[in-house]
Amino acid sequence: MDAEQLDLSIIVPVLDEEENLIPLVEEIKSNLPETTYEIIFIDDGSIDNSLQIMMGMKESETNVRVIKHRRNFGKAVALKTGFAAAKGRISITMDGDLQDNPAEIPRFIEEIEKGNDIVCGWRAKRRDNIFKRWPSKIYNRLVRMMCGIKIHDMNCGFKAYDTDLAKSLNLYGDMHRYTPVLGKMNGAKITEIAINHRPRLHGKSKYGSKRLLRGFFDLITVSFLMAFLERPMHLFGKVGGFLSSAGLAICSYLVFIKYAFDEGIGDRPLLSLGVLLIIIGVQFFLLGLLGETITYRSSENNTNPSASKEL
Numbered sequence: 001m002d003a004e005q006l007d008l009s010i011i012v013p014v015l016d017e018e019e020n021l022i023p024l025v026e027e028i029k030s031n032l033p034e035t036t037y038e039i040i041f042i043d044d045g046s047i048d049n050s051l052q053i054m055m056g057m058k059e060s061e062t063n064v065r066v067i068k069h070r071r072n073f074g075k076a077v078a079l080k081t082g083f084a085a086a087k088g089r090i091s092i093t094m095d096g097d098l099q100d101n102p103a104e105i106p107r108f109i110e111e112i113e114k115g116n117d118i119v120c121g122w123r124a125k126r127r128d129n130i131f132k133r134w135p136s137k138i139y140n141r142l143v144r145m146m147c148g149i150k151i152h153d154m155n156c157g158f159k160a161y162d163t164d165l166a167k168s169l170n171l172y173g174d175m176h177r178y179t180p181v182l183g184k185m186n187g188a189k190i191t192e193i194a195i196n197h198r199p200r201l202h203g204k205s206k207y208g209s210k211r212l213l214r215g216f217f218d219l220i221t222v223s224f225l226m227a228f229l230e231r232p233m234h235l236f237g238k239v240g241g242f243l244s245s246a247g248l249a250i251c252s253y254l255v256f257i258k259y260a261f262d263e264g265i266g267d268r269p270l271l272s273l274g275v276l277l278i279i280i281g282v283q284f285f286l287l288g289l290l291g292e293t294i295t296y297r298s299s300e301n302n303t304n305p306s307a308s309k310e311l
Contacts, residue, residue, distance in 0.1 A: 232291025
């Protein structure tokens with residue numbers, strides 16, 4: 001199909017979902033009868049028959065595409081691969097486990113048509129066990145507090161994107177959770193809709209306890225990027241200013257007692273601490289200046305086309 005004729009790209013990362021793939025495609029077909037779309041399956045290292053099933057559907061369905069990773073790179077890289085290949089004006093991401101209901105896709109499209117750049121699914125009545133629900137609630141609350149994005153369910157994989165924006169997102173590691181945050185850094189307009197979340201009927205969940213710790217570290221990373229990526233001096237300058245001020249205060253105190261009370265200060269550990277704090281503070285200032293220089297040079301050489309569009 002010609003890229004200009006496509007309304008929609010549906011991107012589905014797949015890892016061992018052999019029993020769910022055919023029903024998923026059938027549901028998508030039944031819910032999008034008048035929409036021109038493509039389904040892009042990203043096989044992320046499946047070891048079951050998922051790839052064979054997808055290749056069979058590619059032969060029988062003209063709008064099914066299959067991209068295979070050489071190994072399991074993770075969901076973030078799978079989405080990045082899908083966005084790069086997408087030909088539709090709007091991109092939908094959804095899991096291949098049938099818990100995301102394709103009947104919701106028209107609602108996502110409607111919200112994008114209203115001018116939103118990212119539409120997040122909110123599993124208001126999540127059909128998972130308590131060991132997945134409660135950590136997710138705590139995590140989402142932390143994200144809202146630290147990143148300032150009022151989204152109830154950041155971790156839901158069912159989302160819609162303006163494709164131009166989606167192609168600009170720098171996804172790696174486990175950053176697929178933070179696409180709304182990365183989008184906000186590009187000036188995206190973000191909203192959410194409550195969706196029908198279904199229980200898993202086939203296959204095994206890829207959720208594990210290790211994801212909690214990785215998700216927390218990624219949250220710290222993305223919070224830092226939001227606050228200081230384009231203004232590193234605001235971080236390093238503040239730290240450097242605090243340390244240098246503390247060092248100067250200590251040294252001033254020692255100079256005062258030396259001349260006011262004629263006390264020796266050369267053998268005092270406090271003197272070494274004061275000098276050390278001043279030196280470290282100056283180093284932080286220099287790091288901030290170096291970061292500002294790198295940011296300036298980067299902004300000279302790179303433009304972000306997703307940050308603006310011709311009307």
